[in-house]
Amino acid sequence: MMTLYFTPGACSIGIHLLLERTGLAYERRRVDIRAGENREPWFTALNPKAKVPVLRRDDGCVLTEFPVIARYLAAAAPEAGLLPTDPEHRLRADELTEYLVATLHMQGFSRIFRPAKFVEDPAGHEAVRAQGRAIVQDGLAIVERQIGPGGPLADIRTVADAALFYILFWTIDRAGLTAPPSCARLYAELRASEAAERVFAAEGITP
Numbered sequence: 001m002m003t004l005y006f007t008p009g010a011c012s013i014g015i016h017l018l019l020e021r022t023g024l025a026y027e028r029r030r031v032d033i034r035a036g037e038n039r040e041p042w043f044t045a046l047n048p049k050a051k052v053p054v055l056r057r058d059d060g061c062v063l064t065e066f067p068v069i070a071r072y073l074a075a076a077a078p079e080a081g082l083l084p085t086d087p088e089h090r091l092r093a094d095e096l097t098e099y100l101v102a103t104l105h106m107q108g109f110s111r112i113f114r115p116a117k118f119v120e121d122p123a124g125h126e127a128v129r130a131q132g133r134a135i136v137q138d139g140l141a142i143v144e145r146q147i148g149p150g151g152p153l154a155d156i157r158t159v160a161d162a163a164l165f166y167i168l169f170w171t172i173d174r175a176g177l178t179a180p181p182s183c184a185r186l187y188a189e190l191r192a193s194e195a196a197e198r199v200f201a202a203e204g205i206t207p
């Protein structure tokens with residue numbers, strides 16, 4: 001059976017939601033990154049990058065990198081309808097996923113949650129967090145144009161929802177930032193789903 005290695009509330013929550021939405025059979029293994037478990041030999045043997053999410057496939061092979069895991073799962077469960085059959089929609093979903101992970105997460109939220117990764121001196125942390133908030137807010141305005149009225153992914157559920165879910169969870173429920181209207185609506189919809197309820201319960205999170 002597949003195994004998802006996750007940390008409660010981390011970006012792996014997007015893959016967790018995707019797994020619940022696809023109905024694919026999987027097991028969960030919690031990795032406590034706050035306690036440094038991702039640096040322990042058993043985990044780095046699995047993923048030398050020391051990051052979650054990790055997906056161990058049915059055949060025992062390991063997949064890393066959020067966008068790749070998300071596409072793999074969406075393709076493994078075509079009946080869930082999250083991998084668009086229209087090539088243009090598929091491209092736009094990939095484009096959005098990459099942007100959410102590479103820019104909003106790695107450039108924006110990394111600054112907000114882990115400013116010490118960017119500046120050692122604690123006196124500089126607030127400025128780094130402010131930079132992160134600006135990256136997230138500017139990025140969400142671009143995301144809104146993709147999923148909002150008239151955008152290429154307006155009203156289309158795709159694999160990008162996995163990344164939208166964790167980015168909006170962090171935006172709204174963790175960082176207390178405001179999301180543009182279509183983003184906020186989508187998050188409210190995903191968050192109210194039974195799949196999300198199961199995910200929050202399994203991760204021990206009260207959003």
Ligand SMILES: N[C@@H](CCC(=O)N[C@@H](CS)C(=O)NCC(=O)O)C(=O)O
Nearest residue numbers: 010011033050051052053065066067
């Ligand atoms: N580019 C990676 C990012 C994964 C990532 O940064 N995961 C964070 C959790 S949200 C992590 O495992 N951090 C551990 C650490 O930095 O020590 C991906 O797309 O999967």
